[in-house]
Amino acid sequence: MIKLACRNLWKVYGRRPGVYFDTAGYRIDPPALARRLRDERHIPAAADVSFEVEEGEIFIIMGLSGSGKSTVIRCLSRLIDATAGEILLDGQDLLAASPKELIQIRRHRIGMVFQNFGLLPHLTVRENVAFPLKTQGVALAKRHARADEMIRLVGLDGREDAYPRQLSGGQQQRVGIARSLAVQPELWFLDEPFSALDPLIRRQLQDEFLRLQRQLRKTVVFVTHDVLEAVRLAHRIAIMKDGFIVQVGTPQEIVLNPADDYVAQFVADVPIARVQYAADILEPLPSPGDHPNARPVVAASANLEQVMESLGNDFSAATVADTDGRPVGIVTLNRILQILGRRGGTPSGRGQLPGGHMKVVS
């Protein structure tokens, strides 16, 4: 079910951005309109952005700084007002909401995490987490009880009375996460939540995020400039450049089948083994007399990195099991090396990869 839809969204900065969107004509040729805007000293920060987010999905918007990704997530929550387009939450157009309705939507249905945490410096951890409830007028005892619950959820119990300045960056972002979840929102927006953190802490919080999401099943829009983070967390990724979305797809689609050179360069750092799964390179079980358990057993959803880890130095093949634990085939080291070897060659050869993988499946 589609939870959040964004249709033909434009955000233009400049002297008179409105005049370009008087009629529906702007939908005809977006790239030409963007060129014209730039020529006439306007900046299309978000241009003709359209996507749909399924309920419970993790949708990641990725791009370099200035690509428009932060603009889009801010338009979704109407922290900035879009110039044109539609944003539909359960079919209701957010852009048409009155200020009063908007406040209600934010109070009850949206939670957001910010790059620099956005914690209120004069409030304790507990008061910060309880703040969204305070704006709704929830009684003190009740909102503090709820806040303590959220603080436990993110593993910060014991620090309820600390002030933000007394916490490390990672801890501060845990508070930010707890606060964003305090009102049990349906939509969970995260704007580069882990970019300000050290690599080690970032990894920890990514795990934490996945754990929470498995538990809570929110509809997530997540903005990042870190490809590895996106590939690790996303169900689907949208890549933005100069205000436009250049490609939307699963991590595998984007890495293995980049839409253009820009995307290809962008994802060049992603190890292929991370987006190829055991199921993709399955070979039939050798013979009926085979002992599947003599080899390491891996899940069909394991990626090749994980498969290689379980192969270690001693095995040259692993048994692949389905969700019920029944062996359905094997993956061999030879096959893995073959797949990985193709990527390492000439960059232009990258586009041919999917063909190879189709062959295996058949």
Next chain:
Amino acid sequence: MAENPAPFLLLGAAVILAILARSLVPWMAAYPADWVMPLSHWTGAAMAAFVDVSKPFFRVVSLVLTWPLDLLQQLLTWVPAPVFILLSALIAWQAAGWRSLMLTLFTLLYIWVAGYWTQSMNTLSLVSIAILLAAVIGFGFGVWAYRNFTVRSILDPVLDLMQTIPTFAYLIPILLLFGFGPVVGLIASAVFAAPPMVRNTLLGLQRVPSDIREAGLICGCAPGQQFWWVDVPSAMPQLKLGINQTTMAAFAMIIISAIIGGFNDIGWEVLSNIRRANFGDSILSGLVIALLAMSLDRITLGLAGQSDAAQGGGPQGGAVQAHRLSRRDFLFAAIGAVMLGAICSLLMTRLSITPQGRLMGLSESINAGLAYVTSTYAVFLNGLKASLLYFAILPVKIGLERVVTPFSWGFALTPPVIAAYWTLLAAAALAAARYRSMTAGTAIFVIGCFLYVGTTGMPWLAVVILVTACAYRCGGWPVAIFALVSQVFILLAGQWQQAMISVYLCASAVTLSIVIGVALGIWGAASDGASAVLRQVNDTLQTIPQFVFLIPVLMFFGVGDFTGLLAIILYAVVPAIRYTEHGLRQVPAAQIEAATAMGCTRSQILWQVKLPNAFPEILLGINQTILFAMGMLVIASLVGTDGLGQQIYIGLGKNDPGMGVIAGLSLALIGMIADRILRAAAANRKTALGIV
């Protein structure tokens, strides 16, 4: 450097021509009186017309303000001294810790023992209400400016002007509108103290991080909630800093306003003591003001620092917070302090102990001691004064051509000597132009000309041309036009001669301040110990109301330019020290390492790496020094200096509002010309050095 020498030569030629022509062409030497427009008369008339219309309204305001003032005064004088002392000490401790407590305790005990209790309580009630008024008004305007771009763009230059116009000039219209009396002092203080609050409010709100602002919105804040729960608390450290600055400004102004609205307060006490030339008493009462100001500064800064600590401030903030009592405990402690104080006071009445008057003899001893010192070291003090006067001050004021006599310099200014002077000057200027830059050569030449004819002897046309050219060179056409128009205004207003006296006094004070300040700044940057000492001295100098500086200087050197000069330097040297030290300390370590690796000696590093890098910052310090000196100029005019300051004072005394306001405006314009030129120069240097 392929600079076209023509404009520079032309400039030099124009100055020489003007100097030569002044004896031939009378209008060149002095701006003719016929060319003056009766601006001050018009201003006076316009103000009188406005006052006639609006007087009832302002008088009502003044009446309304009288009530809380009287009420607070009665309350504070009714509260027994021990109660007040203990309670204040507790507040000081809660706000800023032990040192603040000791200072406050000492201050109040001293006031009590020295017998200035009633006066001090009157002053405190005045200051409190003024601060409250200024804080509320300042906050309101700050928020308005933050919300509305038009208001911001109007308010910015107005605040600029308000901070450059000498405080005395404020008094005149306020006096007209509100009449005499304590309330005038109150209003003048509030008006003077509001701008820092406006600025800090605006700054604080503008600096709320966007993440915090957006977090507030996403949490579903309604506009009111967003403002009071998110914006204001986040801006709080800056707001509290604003309160601190407002407090200090109100305090400085209270003493000045005693001149018009003096009643039984401490400012009046100091003023009348100075007027009676009773130095013992003026020292004792001046000390009250200085101590009160320092205590209040500590307490308000402590409050600001505390919230700093709560919001990610430095380690020092954390230390302050460690001793804090909770709100409830503080209330109990306060009740305890009040009861203890009440018991003390009852006991003292019962046993008829009065602390007052214990220092009765002190004032006489100070006077006697002072008389002894001045007579014993008369030779030294007079020698110091005379040598500075003849070799530094007078040449700048009336020029070498009139100062150099056999009596003072030991030789007369015979034609060969004159020829030698000009030859040397020309050689120095040419050498500088050849090896440094045309600008440096021209600067040397112009300074030489000024020294020869004196600031007051320089033909007005030459000054106008020079200043405008300099403004153009540093800041392009906008600054040049501003400088030209301002100077024409001063000429038309007939204030030129007075203005040049002010310029001379200011220039001498500023030059000396810079020499002393830069030297001390270099010292402070080189040694952490020195830096700590200097910081203490600077803080103290900056906290004490300007007025108090006059007392010790006056004691030793009597009235006159020299005393005024010293008082100005004491006050204006602070920014020169601070900015120099800061500029030197922020030179990137990588550059110093690179220089060291190349084998530079310490002095080479200082002169060739650090100072050029710190130069823009030092220029800004000089700018501040000039503005400080301008502010002090008017106060120094109380000890008999001439110039615009004196004009303002006379305008005040003669109740000639037009003259006072025009003189004040002229002084402000001079300050602003210097400010614009120096800021442009600093910006140019910064761009050239790539520090932005």
